[in-house]
Amino acid sequence: MIKILALETSCDETAVAVVDSHKRILAHVIRSQIEEHQLYGGVVPELASRAHLDFLPSLVTEALKQARLGYGDVSAIAATTGPGLMGGLLVGATFAKAVAFARNLPFLGINHLEGHALTVRLTHDVPFPYLLLLTSGGHCQILEVRGVGDYKELGTTLDDAAGEAFDKVAKMLGLGFPGGPAVEKMALKGQPNIPLPRPLMEQNNYNFSFSGLKTAVLQYQQKHAPLSPQTVADLCASFQAAVRDCFVNRLTKAIQALPLCQHVVVAGGVAANVYLRDALQELCTQQGRIFVAPPLALCTDNAAMIGWAAMERFRLGYQDPLTLRPRPRWPLKELTSCNTGF
Ligand code: KG4
Ligand code: ZN
Numbered sequence: 001m002i003k004i005l006a007l008e009t010s011c012d013e014t015a016v017a018v019v020d021s022h023k024r025i026l027a028h029v030i031r032s033q034i035e036e037h038q039l040y041g042g043v044v045p046e047l048a049s050r051a052h053l054d055f056l057p058s059l060v061t062e063a064l065k066q067a068r069l070g071y072g073d074v075s076a077i078a079a080t081t082g083p084g085l086m087g088g089l090l091v092g093a094t095f096a097k098a099v100a101f102a103r104n105l106p107f108l109g110i111n112h113l114e115g116h117a118l119t120v121r122l123t124h125d126v127p128f129p130y131l132l133l134l135t136s137g138g139h140c141q142i143l144e145v146r147g148v149g150d151y152k153e154l155g156t157t158l159d160d161a162a163g164e165a166f167d168k169v170a171k172m173l174g175l176g177f178p179g180g181p182a183v184e185k186m187a188l189k190g191q192p193n194i195p196l197p198r199p200l201m202e203q204n205n206y207n208f209s210f211s212g213l214k215t216a217v218l219q220y221q222q223k224h225a226p227l228s229p230q231t232v233a234d235l236c237a238s239f240q241a242a243v244r245d246c247f248v249n250r251l252t253k254a255i256q257a258l259p260l261c262q263h264v265v266v267a268g269g270v271a272a273n274v275y276l277r278d279a280l281q282e283l284c285t286q287q288g289r290i291f292v293a294p295p296l297a298l299c300t301d302n303a304a305m306i307g308w309a310a311m312e313r314f315r316l317g318y319q320d321p322l323t324l325r326p327r328p329r330w331p332l333k334e335l336t337s338c339n340t341g342f
Contacts, residue, residue, distance in 0.1 A: 002075045002314060005063070005099075006307030007056065009092030010084025010112045011137070012036075012043045014055040016063040017303035018074065019311055023122055025304045026067035031055045034178065041171050049087025056095055063303075071103045076319065078310030081109030082327035083138070089326035097322045106319040108310040113332045115305035116267040117145055119294045122308035126292055131254055131261040133247065133280070134332075136268030137163035137178075142206045142254050143332065144261065148312045151332040154254055155206025162243055163270045165210035169217050169239050173232050183236045184273050190233030192241035194220060201249045208250060213242055244279045251280065255287050264289045272299040 002021040008014075012034070018027040033051045037043050064070060079096035081089055093109060100107035116134055120126045128150075132143045140157040160168070163180055170179025175186060196216050199209040217239055221227060227235070255264060264284050266277065277293050284291035298304060313319075 002311060003067075003069065003073060004307045004310045004314065005060070005071075005074045005077045006110070006303045006310055007060070007077075007079040007092040007096055008112070008115070008301055008303040008306045009052040009056065009088040010080045010082070011088065011301060012048050013301045014052050014059055015301065015303035016056070016059045017307045018063055018067040018069060019122065019304055019307035021311060021315065025122075026069070027063035028302065028304050029059050029063050029066065030302055031059055038177055041177050042167070043085070045085045045087055048085055049091055052088045052091040056091060060095070071099060071105070074105065076106040076108060076310065076314050078108040078110050078306055080112045080115065080306050081324060082111060082330035084112055084328065086326065086328045089328070093324070093326050101322060106314065107322055107324075108313055108318065109320045109324040109326070110306045110309045110313075111330055111332065111335055112301075112306070113139060113330075114149070114335060115309045117143065117151065117332065118148070118309045118312055119267055119298050119305040120265045120292045121312065122304065123294050123298060124292050126263045126265065129258075129261050130263040130265050131251075131258055133251055133264075133266045133271075134268050135162045135247075135266065135270035137161060137167065139268065140208050140210070140270075141332075142250060144258055145265075148316060149335045151335060153331075153333050154257070155208065155250060157208040157210060158200075159209050159211035160214060162208070162210055162247075163268070165214045165243070166270065168214050169236070172218055172221060173227070173235065175232075175236075180270060180273060183240065184275060186233050187236040187240045187275065190230070190235070190237035192234070192237040194234055194238035196220075196238050196242045198242050198245045198249070201246065206250050206254050208246055210243070210246075213239065240273075240275055244276055247276060248279055248283050251283060252287070255283075255289055262290055264291050266291075266293045267299065269300045272296045
């Protein structure tokens with residue numbers, strides 16, 4: 001039985017988990033930094049790295065206690081080594097390397113996006129290849145997941161990520177941070193009756209663009225200010241409906257282009273949006289594909305996904321040297337070349 005202790009510190013959640021090779025999550029702790037960043041309306045990198053430094057040691061102790069394990073009982077230690085904010089990546093990676101060195105444990109540096117991409121194989125039995133919509137605060141991509149470390153990008157956002165657009169719309173409407181859940185909640189009280197653009201839908205590719213949609217929300221808000229609470233709700237519902245249409249349109253194309261992918265997966269923070277999940281479920285039913293989404297708590301950043309990606313790699317014989325450097329930018333398509341040779 002393999003047991004992996006995993007750390008996630010790439011953005012604004014400090015998270016630690018222990019997963020085993022039987023797909024059990026033995027420990028799962030997260031300290032969100034929402035309070036630290038709320039005042040600024042977004043993540044402040046320097047504050048984030050200091051908070052990771054403060055929280056990480058006690059969270060690791062708590063996770064080991066939850067799993068009833070000591071360092072001597074784990075098979076390997078993993079940390080997110082990119083993409084993300086460099087300060088946070090350094091805190092997590094350095095902690096993991098120090099433990100690996102002191103305890104003579106294998107170390108794995110995990111790509112955060114691969115963590116999101118493989119989460120469904122922890123929670124469900126999803127075989128390769130599968131089609132993935134990876135949608136978070138920093139990324140919005142359609143990928144064919146062919147194997148561990150083997151990702152073919154079909155399309156990506158040309159500007160903002162969908163989660164970023166949710167966050168910015170929430171900020172301009174005064175709904176607070178983080179924006180995604182706030183917009184989703186507000187949209188429940190509104191009607192999608194405000195016309196907004198659906199960028200790139202007529203184009204014959206798999207790309208996204210959310211910057212124009214975000215600007216259209218801003219222009220509507222400025223033109224009709226001050227907005228009544230009902231109009232704010234309608235604007236949220238209309239924005240969410242536009243994102244849904246873009247997702248459905250692009251994914252329909254990808255589904256038709258990849259007949260071998262029986263499973264269609266959504267992952268990343270935006271995958272926690274129940275309205276969007278329902279729309280994707282409906283699309284897959286229509287197209288005769290199996291839709292899979294991780295449970296809500298494993299959509300947003302967490303360490304179980306890092307532990308699972310490490311598990312997939314470790315059991316294939318991979319591990320990383322303690323000289324591995326974190327990478328703030330680390331696209332999935334570069335993954336194999338970064339991890340071969342072990
Ligand atoms: O994956 P994640 O936790 O962190 C990154 O790797 O970026 O994703 C965070 C993003 C944020 O932009 C957040 O607003 C968005 O996911 N998000 C949501 C929801 N929950 C989180 N977006 C829409 N609806 C939600 N319920
Ligand atoms: Zn993420």
